[in-house]
Amino acid sequence: MRSIFIIKKKVIIIIFCVLAIVGILVYFAVPFLSVKHDKELEESLNKLIKEDNSKTIDIGDLITYDWERAYMFYPYTEEADMKDILGLKFHDPVGMALRDDVELLVVVKDDNTFEYAKIQRGNGDLSMGVEYITPKNDVVEITHP
Structure with missing residues (x-):
């Protein structure tokens, strides 16, 4: 009878340890897997669209980290x-399926993580003319209302 109690106690300790290890791994892995809001890029883009009467923006001049490609x-x-x-696991951070007030620029970084910026549509719309842009081909057209 006593040996059953000892076995149950060991099983509970092992389960607790496994759950603790998994919890620690999830805690440290989540920031690397999540989509990050690039507020600096967002502010710069929205300001340029609103205040500048130009018809193009070089997005690469506004992105401050290494990136591979960007999608609109x-x-x-x-x-x-x-x-x-x-072509990667992605969680929509702003609920684009239900929104008509913003466009979403998603930047894929070199390590396959994401940064995003919301572009307010009231001041103008962005158009890439291609599926995605790259650091070498980073010009985006602006259509003002």
């Missing part, structure tokens, strides 16, 4: 479509 998602884009286009 337009209102009512479903998260599943974003995942298909990006």
Whole structure:
């Protein structure tokens, strides 16, 4: 009878240790897997669109980190479509499927993590003319209302 108690106690300790290890791994892995809001890029883009009468923006001049490519998602884009286009696991941080007030610029960094910026549509719309832009081909057109 006493040996059953000792075995149950050891099993509980092992389960607790495994859960603790998994919890620690999740805690440290989540920041690397999440989509990050690039507020600096967002502010710069929205300011340029609102205040500048130019017809193009060199996005690469505004991105301050190493990046591979950037995509523009337009209102009512479903998260599943974003995942298909990006070819990577992605969580839509702003609910684009239900929004018509913003466009979403998603920047894929060299390590396959994401940064995003919301572009307010009232001052102008951005158009890439291609599926995505790269650091070598980073010009985006602006259509003012």
